[in-house]
Amino acid sequence: MFRKILIANRGEIAVRIIRAARELGIATVAVYSTADKEALHTLLADEAVCIGPGKATESYLNINAVLSAAVLTEAEAIHPGFGFLSENSKFATMCEEVGIKFIGPSGHVMDMMGDKINARAQMIKAGVPVIPGSDGEVHNSEEALIVAEKIGYPVMLKASAGGGGKGIRKVEKPDDLVSAFETASSEAKANYGNGAMYIERVIYPARHIEVQILGDEHGHVIHLGERDCSLQRNNQKVLEESPSIAIGKTLRHEIGAAAVRAAEFVGYENAGTIEFLLDEASSNFYFMEMNTRVQVEHPVTEFVSGVDIVKEQICIAAGQPLSVKQEDIVLRGHAIECRINAENPAFNFAPSPGKITNLYLPSGGVGLRVDSAVYPGYTIPPYYDSMIAKIIVHGENRFDALMKMQRALYELEIEGVQTNADFQLDLISDRNVIAGDYDTSFLMETFLPKYQEKE
Numbered sequence: 001m002f003r004k005i006l007i008a009n010r011g012e013i014a015v016r017i018i019r020a021a022r023e024l025g026i027a028t029v030a031v032y033s034t035a036d037k038e039a040l041h042t043l044l045a046d047e048a049v050c051i052g053p054g055k056a057t058e059s060y061l062n063i064n065a066v067l068s069a070a071v072l073t074e075a076e077a078i079h080p081g082f083g084f085l086s087e088n089s090k091f092a093t094m095c096e097e098v099g100i101k102f103i104g105p106s107g108h109v110m111d112m113m114g115d116k117i118n119a120r121a122q123m124i125k126a127g128v129p130v131i132p133g134s135d136g137e138v139h140n141s142e143e144a145l146i147v148a149e150k151i152g153y154p155v156m157l158k159a160s161a162g163g164g165g166k167g168i169r170k171v172e173k174p175d176d177l178v179s180a181f182e183t184a185s186s187e188a189k190a191n192y193g194n195g196a197m198y199i200e201r202v203i204y205p206a207r208h209i210e211v212q213i214l215g216d217e218h219g220h221v222i223h224l225g226e227r228d229c230s231l232q233r234n235n236q237k238v239l240e241e242s243p244s245i246a247i248g249k250t251l252r253h254e255i256g257a258a259a260v261r262a263a264e265f266v267g268y269e270n271a272g273t274i275e276f277l278l279d280e281a282s283s284n285f286y287f288m289e290m291n292t293r294v295q296v297e298h299p300v301t302e303f304v305s306g307v308d309i310v311k312e313q314i315c316i317a318a319g320q321p322l323s324v325k326q327e328d329i330v331l332r333g334h335a336i337e338c339r340i341n342a343e344n345p346a347f348n349f350a351p352s353p354g355k356i357t358n359l360y361l362p363s364g365g366v367g368l369r370v371d372s373a374v375y376p377g378y379t380i381p382p383y384y385d386s387m388i389a390k391i392i393v394h395g396e397n398r399f400d401a402l403m404k405m406q407r408a409l410y411e412l413e414i415e416g417v418q419t420n421a422d423f424q425l426d427l428i429s430d431r432n433v434i435a436g437d438y439d440t441s442f443l444m445e446t447f448l449p450k451y452q453e454k455e
Helices: 011-023 040-044 063-073 089-097 107-114 116-126 141-151 174-192 249-265 298-305 309-317 398-411 421-428 431-435 442-454
Strands: 004-007 027-033 047-052 077-079 155-159 168-171 197-201 207-215 221-233 236-242 270-279 284-291 334-341 358-360 368-372 387-395 413-415
Touching: 004 011, 004 063, 011 027, 011 040, 011 309, 011 368, 011 387, 027 040, 027 063, 047 063, 063 089, 077 309, 089 107, 107 116, 116 197, 116 249, 116 284, 141 155, 141 174, 141 197, 155 174, 168 174, 174 197, 207 249, 207 284, 207 298, 207 309, 221 249, 221 298, 221 442, 236 298, 236 421, 249 270, 249 284, 270 309, 298 309, 298 334, 298 368, 298 387, 334 398, 334 421, 368 398, 387 398, 398 421, 421 431, 421 442, 431 442
Parallel strands: 004 027, 004 077, 027 047
Antiparallel strands: 155 168, 155 197, 207 221, 207 270, 221 236, 236 334, 270 284, 334 387, 358 413, 368 387
16 A cells, blocks of 8 residues: 555645545545645645646646655645646656556546547447547538538537537527637647547436546446536536435446446546436437546545445555455445535526635534535635535435435535525425436526526
8 A cells, every 4th residue: 555645736626635545544645736835725734835836827727846746745645636747647647657656547548538529439439339429530620511501410529629518609590600610629738738529419408427446457347326416507516415316226227337437448447437428218328428537526436335435446556456346336325415605596607716714614414424625714715616616425325315415505604705595595495306307408497597587
């Protein structure tokens, strides 16, 4: 096992990794930017190293600064968390080159699955269903018109190198395709340095279902059930739950087996997530993409499966076999996660950085967990993601979990910054959400217009 690991991240995920490491008896090194000097992860870690100014490109995304901190503190491994360098294959490869273990898959697998066109080709070979779409890259708008005609409108234009909702455009009819292609391609080029696009038929509305997988270097791959992440705003998840209410026993088995098959085919090691779209009308599911890192919503899976995903990540990286087999995984109860962000729902969810003057995070009771890195007097910097906390609940059944979440959101007090807490409370109190009757269109097309009217 490692003696010391460095956490190349900030906020609640850095705190979460420090806690897991401490429980495994591993010393931790935090890195921070000048804007995060007072951040909780720097206080909780055994050592903390400043790696640059507030802007992420000059600190958390600066590969050389992160690696130098690891070499300086003699850390044996680096956990990248999510976001920042977590899916940067160059970083993973450079870690290996300087003899530091990267806690995640290899740079090669990351490249293979990070490029969505290539990932799609691999999945076809692995016998995993994919969404009808273009065979490979689409280089210009003329080509795009021919492909779209063949697969049928509406289509989705997606950046090959993308993630986080950038470089994506939905096109309803041929007249709109050319301009949408040009803008999405230039957005992708500006954000990822790569303007390559591909096209898929729109499966919409659908359920956004993702399956958590774990693989070790001994060839074992298991899945820990699925999460329903259909409640999204602008392709960003707002609330997640596990298991999905839309999936029965047979389909659960099929979608889990497809995820394991996908991970085995590419020789995947460490924690990852296979994302699918489920067409409820036909019960067909399609591979969408793979996330080669731990995800924001991993706690809901931890609650229902009883597996500590971050500890498993560290143990896998240390060369240990998985601590559980597939037959050991029994999903118990129901878990829900709400993301509490510093944003103003009344002003189109504009970020709301500032100083937290008063804070009470919900606690107590069975089956409640709050992952956060803020405290009273903490100033949320304007440079990073606006997430303040994740509230995760676990109940015997879905209704029990919904009631717990309602209780937790009632208890939550945050003063000094605007948050989306009331929005989340309204969302989980919505009769469609209570009934589990929602899909990827619900939040944007049904709930938000009503909510904004009320506001």
